[in-house]
Amino acid sequence: MKANHTVFQLKRKPWVLPVATEQESVITAIKGCPSGALKYKLKNSDEIEP
Secondary structure (H helix, E strand, C coil), X not given: CCXXXXXXXXXXXXXXXXXXXXXXXXXXXXXCCCCCCCCEECCCCCCEEC
8 A cells, every 4th residue: 555654564464553643544545445445444333434
């Protein structure tokens, strides 16, 4: 993921650390995923986005 190197680092395990930055930044990066493979679920919600 080129969108946010703080959150997404493919050589790191786990490769996604959503707590590494603000929630809106993570959501923007996920929504920008060209394949649509990334999804997210907010705390206290059963809905999976996008």
